[in-house]
Amino acid sequence: MGFLLLVLPGAIALLPVDREEKPFERYEEHLAGSRETIPMVPIHGGKFTMGSDQGPTGETPAHQVQVGDFWMSTTEITWDLYLQFTEQRNNELNSDHSDEVSLEVDGIASATTPYVDMSHGMGKKGYPVINVTQHAALTFCQWLSAKTGRFYRLPTEAEWEYACRAGSAEPYSFGADSTQLGTYAWYKGNSQNHYHPVGLKQPNAYGLFDMHGNVAEWAMDQFELDTYAQRQGEITVDPWVVPDRLYPRSVRGGSWQDEADQLRSAARMGSDPRWKRIDPQIPKSRWWFTNAPHVGFRIVRPRVTPAPKEISAYWLPAINDY
Amino acid sequence: MKPKTNPTRRTFCKTTALAAGGVLAMPLDIAASSNVLGDDTIKIALVGCGGRGTGAASQALSTKENVKLVAMADVFRDRLDDCYNNLATMFAGSDKLMLTEDDKHVGFDAYKHAIDKADVVLLTTTPGFRPIHFDYAVSQNKHIFMEKPVATDAPGIRSVLATAEKAKAKGLNVVVGLQRRYQDSYLACLDQIRDGRMGQIVSGQVYWNSAGVWVRERQPQQTEMEYQMRNWYYFTWLCGDHIVEQHIHNIDVANWFIGEYPVHAQGMGGREVRTDKKFGQIFDHHFVEFTYPSGAVIASQCRHQPGCVDNVTESFQGTKGKVYTDSQNKAIISGYDGKVLFDHPGADDPNPYQTEHDVLFANIREGKVTNNAEYGAKTTMTAILGRMATYSGQLITFEEALQHGSSLMPDAYNWDAPPPVLPDTEGRYPVAVPGETQVLST
Numbered sequence A: 001m002g003f004l005l006l007v008l009p010g011a012i013a014l015l016p017v018d019r020e021e022k023p024f025e026r027y028e029e030h031l032a033g034s035r036e037t038i039p040m041v042p043i044h045g046g047k048f049t050m051g052s053d054q055g056p057t058g059e060t061p062a063h064q065v066q067v068g069d070f071w072m073s074t075t076e077i078t079w080d081l082y083l084q085f086t087e088q089r090n091n092e093l094n095s096d097h098s099d100e101v102s103l104e105v106d107g108i109a110s111a112t113t114p115y116v117d118m119s120h121g122m123g124k125k126g127y128p129v130i131n132v133t134q135h136a137a138l139t140f141c142q143w144l145s146a147k148t149g150r151f152y153r154l155p156t157e158a159e160w161e162y163a164c165r166a167g168s169a170e171p172y173s174f175g176a177d178s179t180q181l182g183t184y185a186w187y188k189g190n191s192q193n194h195y196h197p198v199g200l201k202q203p204n205a206y207g208l209f210d211m212h213g214n215v216a217e218w219a220m221d222q223f224e225l226d227t228y229a230q231r232q233g234e235i236t237v238d239p240w241v242v243p244d245r246l247y248p249r250s251v252r253g254g255s256w257q258d259e260a261d262q263l264r265s266a267a268r269m270g271s272d273p274r275w276k277r278i279d280p281q282i283p284k285s286r287w288w289f290t291n292a293p294h295v296g297f298r299i300v301r302p303r304v305t306p307a308p309k310e311i312s313a314y315w316l317p318a319i320n321d322y
Numbered sequence B: 001m002k003p004k005t006n007p008t009r010r011t012f013c014k015t016t017a018l019a020a021g022g023v024l025a026m027p028l029d030i031a032a033s034s035n036v037l038g039d040d041t042i043k044i045a046l047v048g049c050g051g052r053g054t055g056a057a058s059q060a061l062s063t064k065e066n067v068k069l070v071a072m073a074d075v076f077r078d079r080l081d082d083c084y085n086n087l088a089t090m091f092a093g094s095d096k097l098m099l100t101e102d103d104k105h106v107g108f109d110a111y112k113h114a115i116d117k118a119d120v121v122l123l124t125t126t127p128g129f130r131p132i133h134f135d136y137a138v139s140q141n142k143h144i145f146m147e148k149p150v151a152t153d154a155p156g157i158r159s160v161l162a163t164a165e166k167a168k169a170k171g172l173n174v175v176v177g178l179q180r181r182y183q184d185s186y187l188a189c190l191d192q193i194r195d196g197r198m199g200q201i202v203s204g205q206v207y208w209n210s211a212g213v214w215v216r217e218r219q220p221q222q223t224e225m226e227y228q229m230r231n232w233y234y235f236t237w238l239c240g241d242h243i244v245e246q247h248i249h250n251i252d253v254a255n256w257f258i259g260e261y262p263v264h265a266q267g268m269g270g271r272e273v274r275t276d277k278k279f280g281q282i283f284d285h286h287f288v289e290f291t292y293p294s295g296a297v298i299a300s301q302c303r304h305q306p307g308c309v310d311n312v313t314e315s316f317q318g319t320k321g322k323v324y325t326d327s328q329n330k331a332i333i334s335g336y337d338g339k340v341l342f343d344h345p346g347a348d349d350p351n352p353y354q355t356e357h358d359v360l361f362a363n364i365r366e367g368k369v370t371n372n373a374e375y376g377a378k379t380t381m382t383a384i385l386g387r388m389a390t391y392s393g394q395l396i397t398f399e400e401a402l403q404h405g406s407s408l409m410p411d412a413y414n415w416d417a418p419p420p421v422l423p424d425t426e427g428r429y430p431v432a433v434p435g436e437t438q439v440l441s442t
Helices: A002-007 A009-014 A079-085 A134-148 A157-165 A178-184 A308-314 B009-024 B030-037 B051-061 B077-090 B110-116 B127-139 B154-170 B184-194 B224-230 B248-258 B352-366 B373-392 B398-404
Strands: A027-030 A037-043 A046-050 A063-067 A070-073 A216-222 A249-252 A268-270 A300-302 B042-047 B067-074 B104-106 B120-123 B143-146 B174-176 B201-210 B264-270 B285-291 B297-304 B313-318 B321-326 B330-335 B340-343
Touching (some): A037 A157, A079 A134, A134 A216, A157 A249, B042 B051, B042 B110, B042 B352, B051 B067, B051 B120, B067 B110, B077 B104, B104 B110, B127 B154, B143 B352, B154 B373, B174 B352, B174 B373, B184 B248, B248 B297, B248 B313, B248 B373, B264 B373, B285 B373, B373 B398
Parallel strands (some): B042 B067, B067 B104, B120 B143, B143 B174, B201 B297
Antiparallel strands (some): A037 A070, A046 A063, A249 A268, B264 B285, B285 B297, B313 B321, B321 B330, B330 B340
């Protein structure tokens, strides 16, 4: 472990800062100035087998990974929540403001107002936000962190997969039988060609809804096919492939558009410039896709708050999209 | 696990941009270059260097033909520079940008200097100027791509219609940026409609309901003219109001699918939510009923109010079935029994913003002619008619609107000239009052 701490950038987060002070239990994050809440459940970190040996390139080889403790939102972030950040921008600070992070809420860039209906006519109230870029999703996290004083970010691929598996080594969190998928997930076989309100299907063992399907979810990583093949040693601790270019970045979980196979816990996908293909402006929007009605996100909060310098590394700089 | 250090797109662009800079720094004499460049080179001038103009230029430069950007024009130097830098990044390593400092023209007359240097001009300024730019481009025998809307008032439309005739007589290509007309889903759907799949269209609902657009705040050193030009969306003479600037797309689908222009319109609108003075004079909602010669009635809704139901789609009901279309490549015709008669598979359709330029430049190379100016003008007029109906609260015919609609444009164009609308002592602009506002010249 000690050796791994030196070579793994993500492991810096393991430095104990305030582990003793925070009860590690379920809570509801609320947004001052609105009735919206975000249910957060504790995910006790641990070792697990990430990837698969049978899946396509990119998922192989299966290998041992360890992640720390974190909270994760039980549902995908909804339009109702996201619009607090964008069109009805609500910068009121929470009265129970914590001091995990120090960010000025007014200093955070706001997503532009989209010209068209970004829900593609599928509805907004209670539905997951879609067509958001990773930059937009991360900026939402930054804004939420500034409002609450608690450090929220996107999950890394490792955290996401650990949470999705919920202790299962099988293809899905509920086992290997894809005929059961409809109990837990919205996918091509039952979605009727549109997304659904969050939290309608059965949750996994950690209490997380829609990890499989409904909308695919952003992770923090650059998407590389050889990520797993490059991992060496017995175990990789808190891996994060820090993005340094705009495409492709990692999206997990599959969506209402996808076949059952693409909803597996180990399945991976990368973002694609074609997701903005009918954006008429140059540079293209850094906030919105025009053709990604299957991509949303959920958030995590690490149990151990990283030092301010490490936190700022998570707010990835925007890259112009031509 | 170390972060990956593969060569990135960013560093690639940086490296090649430097290389391209070396090429661009060489002086290039345009008069001499026509010989150097060879016969198949198509020279492009961009007039209007905002986000859409930059997009249009990038699409023009992405066509298969041998195209070069040779001149740019804008009233604002900073907008021109941003545009140039974005294009230089996009086309780094190519020789698509062939212009020097002398080919970057700034000011109200800049369009002339840029147009003079080109074979094809891209007219993408704020819409109020389009009739003037279109007229000059046709007088100089240029092929044209021009963005919608093509004017903001009836005199502007009359000018564009007259210029369109001249362009036709000269055999010039004129492509108008109503890109749904170049979008596979709409084209496939129209084929079905013309084949009688849904019978005759008798009614429809077209929508552009969204949260609104950007605002540019007033800066202390600005003259009133500069402020309005920067914050142009909120001034009717420059933008046409959002029923003209945005909702034109959906209204155009109604005109196109029905195959007619309305006889008359009546409607209602106002400013309910977006009332601050920084929002100039335009309405935040319009609801118009357009009646067509065939008897079809189209309900047109556009709204700029956050927190409401968004909808940017078109629906029509025919004597045998109904159709739904939207810009995300959906086009579905179904019977009244719910049976789907046609469902366009659009997931991999091309980008219509690119297609319209592909058509324009292929035409020029092959000596073919496409001229969208007339429908561009009449559809713009339809949207202006809608605005005239909501501003005045009256039922107005297409013909009287076209022949007698008031001019909105100023007498002079310079930074110290007074724009046609001025703020009161509190900085508020006059907003139309239905029942009182006159929209026809007496």
